[in-house]
Amino acid sequence: MTHRLPRVLPVLLAAVFLLAAGVAPAQAAGYRYWSFWDREGGKWTYATQGPSTARPADGDVQGFRFAVSQDSQDAAQPRGTAGFAAICSGTEARGGDKRVALVLDFGVAADAPSGESPPAPRTACARVPSDATTAEALAAVAKPLRYNTDALLCAISGYPRKGCGEQVAADGGDRADRGQGDNENNENNENKDKGADSSAAAKDNDGGGPSVGLLAGGAVVVVLAGAAVWQARRRRNA
Numbered sequence: 392m393t394h395r396l397p398r399v400l401p402v403l404l405a406a407v408f409l410l411a412a413g414v415a416p417a418q419a420a421g422y423r424y425w426s427f428w429d430r431e432g433g434k435w436t437y438a439t440q441g442p443s444t445a446r447p448a449d450g451d452v453q454g455f456r457f458a459v460s461q462d463s464q465d466a467a468q469p470r471g472t473a474g475f476a477a478i479c480s481g482t483e484a485r486g487g488d489k490r491v492a493l494v495l496d497f498g499v500a501a502d503a504p505s506g507e508s509p510p511a512p513r514t515a516c517a518r519v520p521s522d523a524t525t526a527e528a529l530a531a532v533a534k535p536l537r538y539n540t541d542a543l544l545c546a547i548s549g550y551p552r553k554g555c556g557e558q559v560a561a562d563g564g565d566r567a568d569r570g571q572g573d574n575e576n577n578e579n580n581e582n583k584d585k586g587a588d589s590s591a592a593a594k595d596n597d598g599g600g601p602s603v604g605l606l607a608g609g610a611v612v613v614v615l616a617g618a619a620v621w622q623a624r625r626r627r628n629a
Contacts, residue, residue: 421459423502424556425544426466427525428454430494435468442525443542449489450475453525455547457498457509459559469496470512479516491517491528497550504551 427438427445430452438445438453447453454469471494478492493516497509517528529547530536537546537555545555 420561421461421559422556423459423504423554423559424457425547426456426458426460426463427544428456428469428494430454430474433472433474437463437466441542442529442544445525446522447489447491447525447528449484449491449521452478452492452494453528454494454496455529455544456496457502457547457550459502467498467502469494471496471514473514478514482516482518485518487521488518489521489523491519491523491525493517493529493532495533495547497547504554504557507551510548510550 427442428435429438430436435454442453445453452475456467456469458467460466473492473494475490475492478494479490482490484490492514494512494514496512500508503509515532517531519528519531526536526544533548535546535549536544537549539545539555543556546552
């Protein structure tokens, strides 16, 4: 007589699928913040310095974009194609000063904090002393600015009214203020890069391979399945 394997095997197989589903990586959260950009020709490049240390030259175009993103790799760029000539056409050059074209993109409603609506994007031409930083150029044309205690840029022209680099859950809700993170926009933007690297490392650890729980659970299931097969063979040979 042919003996079938114990009925426990389908249960064990089901457990494998449940374990796999239970440890699936959760959707990564993002951060709501102002990112800082340089325009080279017609292309935006994520700034390698913060606005408090960057010292643009006369004729440079720089941009700021408010949005929710995980890190510099998926950050939304400022919208608009206006170049220096168009933005600063009404601002005359003056000896000892420089002109910096700024693109200010306040983002979309989906990225706005609860109860707030983003202003329309705009451009501005800042005429500032030749040794001025981007932060000084921004202050000349887009007050009020708001910074937190870590010198993170929180608001441009008063937007948003509150919040500063807060984490946004996968369901769109806000989490605790992250303090420093993906884009510091401060005196030393190295913290931005460290935050981005940490985010990448976290994603590699969480989503790049099976978790310890899955491996351990799978090992238990394999052991139980092996025991069930051995028991079935023992009964068949008895």
